[in-house]
Amino acid sequence: MGMTMTQKILAAHAGLPSVQAGQLIEADLDLVLGNDITSPVAIHEIEKMKVDHVFHRDKIALVMDHFIPNKDIKSAEHCKCVREFACANEITNYFDVGEMGIEHALLPEKGLVVAGDVVIGADSHTCTYGALGAFSTGVGSTDMAAGMATGKAWFKVPAAIKFQIVGKPAKCISGKDVILHIIGMIGVDGALYQSMEFMGEGLKYLSMDDRFTIANMAIEAGGKNGIFPVDEITEAYMKEHSKRDYKIYEPDEDAEYVAEYTVDLSELAPVVAFPHLPENTKSVEEAKGVKIDQVVIGSCTNGRLSDLRIAAEILEGKHVAKNVRTIVIPATQKIYLEAMEKGYIKTFIEAGAIVSTPTCGPCLGGYMGVLAAGERCISTTNRNFVGRMGHVDSEVYLASPAVAAASAITGVISDPREI
Amino acid sequence: MQSAIGKVYKFGDNVDTDVIIPARYLNSSDPKELAQHCMEDIDAEFVHKVQKGDIIVANKNFGCGSSREHAPIAIKAAGVSCVIAETFARIFYRNAINIGLPIIECPEAVSGIKEGDEVEVDFDSGIITNKTTGASYQGQPFPEFMQKIIDCGGLVNYINAK
Ligand code: SF4
Numbered sequence: 112m113g114m115t116m117t118q119k120i121l122a123a124h125a126g127l128p129s130v131q132a133g134q135l136i137e138a139d140l141d142l143v144l145g146n147d148i149t150s151p152v153a154i155h156e157i158e159k160m161k162v163d164h165v166f167h168r169d170k171i172a173l174v175m176d177h178f179i180p181n182k183d184i185k186s187a188e189h190c191k192c193v194r195e196f197a198c199a200n201e202i203t204n205y206f207d208v209g210e211m212g213i214e215h216a217l218l219p220e221k222g223l224v225v226a227g228d229v230v231i232g233a234d235s236h237t238c239t240y241g242a243l244g245a246f247s248t249g250v251g252s253t254d255m256a257a258g259m260a261t262g263k264a265w266f267k268v269p270a271a272i273k274f275q276i277v278g279k280p281a282k283c284i285s286g287k288d289v290i291l292h293i294i295g296m297i298g299v300d301g302a303l304y305q306s307m308e309f310m311g312e313g314l315k316y317l318s319m320d321d322r323f324t325i326a327n328m329a330i331e332a333g334g335k336n337g338i339f340p341v342d343e344i345t346e347a348y349m350k351e352h353s354k355r356d357y358k359i360y361e362p363d364e365d366a367e368y369v370a371e372y373t374v375d376l377s378e379l380a381p382v383v384a385f386p387h388l389p390e391n392t393k394s395v396e397e398a399k400g401v402k403i404d405q406v407v408i409g410s411c412t413n414g415r416l417s418d419l420r421i422a423a424e425i426l427e428g429k430h431v432a433k434n435v436r437t438i439v440i441p442a443t444q445k446i447y448l449e450a451m452e453k454g455y456i457k458t459f460i461e462a463g464a465i466v467s468t469p470t471c472g473p474c475l476g477g478y479m480g481v482l483a484a485g486e487r488c489i490s491t492t493n494r495n496f497v498g499r500m501g502h503v504d505s506e507v508y509l510a511s512p513a514v515a516a517a518s519a520i521t522g523v524i525s526d527p528r529e530i
Numbered sequence: 531m532q533s534a535i536g537k538v539y540k541f542g543d544n545v546d547t548d549v550i551i552p553a554r555y556l557n558s559s560d561p562k563e564l565a566q567h568c569m570e571d572i573d574a575e576f577v578h579k580v581q582k583g584d585i586i587v588a589n590k591n592f593g594c595g596s597s598r599e600h601a602p603i604a605i606k607a608a609g610v611s612c613v614i615a616e617t618f619a620r621i622f623y624r625n626a627i628n629i630g631l632p633i634i635e636c637p638e639a640v641s642g643i644k645e646g647d648e649v650e651v652d653f654d655s656g657i658i659t660n661k662t663t664g665a666s667y668q669g670q671p672f673p674e675f676m677q678k679i680i681d682c683g684g685l686v687n688y689i690n691a692k
Pocket of ligand 1: 411
């Protein structure tokens, strides 16, 4: 029987000619990732293991991004623990204040992940790198510790769902609308334990940034990973960012999919996910008019340069509504600098928004934009669970940067096509 | 024979890791501290009610959301002996096994068990018995490989034993 993209990558890394869904395998890892929340737990675990050193100092990435610059003493202690571990083990890819960014924007930008890789990360949105044609998935801290110690991880080979992408998107439609539409269609457990494989002629209209956004939210449908085929757009990105060799895996003609869906980009309207699940999607038409107190534009989902460009184009020469706190967070230092050079930062500040140094911050209710009881935020992040951004009685609406920027101007959820 | 026995607390669909242990407490990784806030955003009274050995029963996709291992750690440290659900989100499933929190999938048991029932779970056979009603259910036992990790007391010991 034929294999999917994911199955081929896993087979190659397990040293097997073929694998099938449900099989338990042990695969070699190209990269093991952790952040300032999950790494301290992993470091504690690896200390209990009978190993003297990590499996490969270049194949571990430790990114301080959730609570940095440290918001309090405890988070400072966490970063200190990771920093000391990175120093002691001479970890090449340790990223701290000044050279960091949100992990899932930073790793592709630094060229640390390329097509054909197998990556685990102690962060659920590790699935982001599927945009590059890699197999990457989120695990817990103990798995991360085992990965750092042995360079291997166990996987159950996933079955796959095929998403056939067709048509050309209209103006103001981005990767965020595509993935919110899909999650609305299949539900937050619609891809549980499975890989989401995107293909079809419509992919040529989706930029790398769009694809990162889509793969990023595969986990919000319960998926083990999301993966895109490698085309000229992917190759151009990898050549620009990485010196590493990449390997392209294509699905077999007779690969098996447990379900198939078609997404026609030309039919999509901007989507908004209502509280408290990413599957509670409505078109912006239906969402219009909901009053908001805060806007967040950023995160590993939508804090890339094109996201900031879209927001800046909408906010250019305008001002955010009174009492709507608008927080813009470039995902990496490089994006921050480019946004500054292109004048986006000036546009945001003149429009009455604030711009922060890269951080996860408000995305997980950490700091920098925590909500009070009864407050509502429209956000370009990926989760709107109860209490995700602050008080349990606050609400988060998920949308694209275009919808978020348009809503900042009016103070109510708005359609960017009408601004 | 390994088993769990306790009073049941029931939860619905898609109980996510943000309500199991809110991110505002993730500046700690101390199990005792995490346990004090377990389930806080879905049931603020939970930690005051739960007794050692009690069991959580939930509908589908339990533990969805972030990869934080702090979630199963908080549940285990709060004294919960087992979580029974229709399905688990995959990272939570992996994490629970890796840290040694027993979990078991069984949709029939979930629909047959009510809040407050007394339930016994036999991990070797996967049999779940509702002592309040007398009904019993066959839960999904672990694949052999996962059973080995559990028998070793978690992934760390499993690797050390290899
Ligand atoms: S931006 Fe949000 S979702 Fe992304 S890694 Fe940070 S906390 Fe997680």
